[in-house]
Amino acid sequence: MIYRYNSPLGPLSYEWDGEVCRHVWLDIHGPENISNDNPVARWLDAYFNGSCTSLPALAEPATSFQATMRQGLLEIPAGEVRTYGELARLLHTSPRAMGQALGANPLPILIPCHRVIAADGLGGFACGVEWKKKLLKFERGF
DNA sequence: CCATTCATAGCCT
DNA sequence: AGGCTATGAATGG
Numbered sequence: 598m599i600y601r602y603n604s605p606l607g608p609l610s611y612e613w614d615g616e617v618c619r620h621v622w623l624d625i626h627g628p629e630n631i632s633n634d635n636p637v638a639r640w641l642d643a644y645f646n647g648s649c650t651s652l653p654a655l656a657e658p659a660t661s662f663q664a665t666m667r668q669g670l671l672e673i674p675a676g677e678v679r680t681y682g683e684l685a686r687l688l689h690t691s692p693r694a695m696g697q698a699l700g701a702n703p704l705p706i707l708i709p710c711h712r713v714i715a716a717d718g719l720g721g722f723a724c725g726v727e728w729k730k731k732l733l734k735f736e737r738g739f
Numbered sequence: 740c741c742a743t744t745c746a747t748a749g750c751c752t
Numbered sequence: 753a754g755g756c757t758a759t760g761a762a763t764g765g
Contacts, residue, residue, distance in 0.1 A: 663751065681759050685748090692759040694748040700758050701750060713758080721758025729758090 602641050606731045609706070613637050614687035617654040620703045640707070645735075649675065652707060659701075662690070668697050673712045676736045680716045695699035696721070706732070 599612045610626035612619040613635045632638060643650040646709075652671075658664040669688050673679055681692040681699075688695075699710045700723045711732040713715030714720045722729035 660749085682761095685759080690749075691747045693746085693757065694750085694759095696758040697749055697751095697756080710758085715758075716760060719758090722757070726758085 598630065600630045600632050600635070600638070601625065601627075602631075602638060604641065604645050606645075606728070606735060611637050613653075617656045618704065618707065619656040621705050621707055621731075623705055624727045637707075644706070655707065657705060662694075663698060663702070666695070666702075667708050670708050670710060670713070673709060675709070675712075677713050678712045678733065681713060681720065682716055684713060699723075 598614065599610055601608060601610050607623070608625050610622040610624070612621075615635075620635050640650055640653050656669055663674070665688055666684075669684055679687075681695045685692040685695045695713070700721070701715060702708055702710050702723075705711065705722075705724060705728075711722060711729045712734075719726060719729060
């Protein structure tokens, strides 16, 4: 089931199948099903409140590399950022592959891919850099 | 200092 | 298999 969540930064959608969260979209994706009675909504409530709670159950990563990347991303504390190059060295891969893998990440925000920026600037964001800017500004505010 | 080029690794068709 | 990146470092003007 696809749900809608109205965050202070704008509307977003996510798919919760009762067991795990499968997708997150940073726009209005499907029909407008508002529900606060699932782990994803509760996590989002906490997140936009500035507090950290344990993540809801997430769908298994498609590849082992994505699993590694997810692990690496979760190491980044809120409000901090890493560059693609730093993460690439950390995960023993190349910066280019990082961008590719991050762009393929189906779970933005939950997996904090917005905390990864280019060495000399913001870098890109699959759902629009506006979201990335807003998220980083929001996290810096705390 | 700005523009262009290339190496690089994982993803998609 | 080939092309495509949400890069980064090196090179040339």
